[in-house]
Amino acid sequence: MNLQMITSQIETILSVNEKVAENAVIISDGGQTSADLVVFLVPSVSTDESVLKKEIVEFILDKTGEEISPSRIFIVEEIPRTGTGKLFRRVLHQMMASKDEEN
16 A cells, blocks of 8 residues: 555544544655654644544554554644645645754
């Protein structure tokens, strides 16, 4: 399965998780494997971020039945979208780079 299909699959899986209001999955720059997947999510409930991240990884593994696990999960207030409502992937990559610099 190619990475683009996996990103769509994970977005669909996360869309049914009651703790996720909205999500987006991208491939980190130069990514070649499922380990290069990065998840951005807007939580639907207030919760401890580290607990939520662990639950999300377990949820993905449970639903896919495969060793597909994102390398990073970022909790954000909103998912950037274009004027037509599509994911603004370039902005997501910029957000990822910015958060990587913070760490």
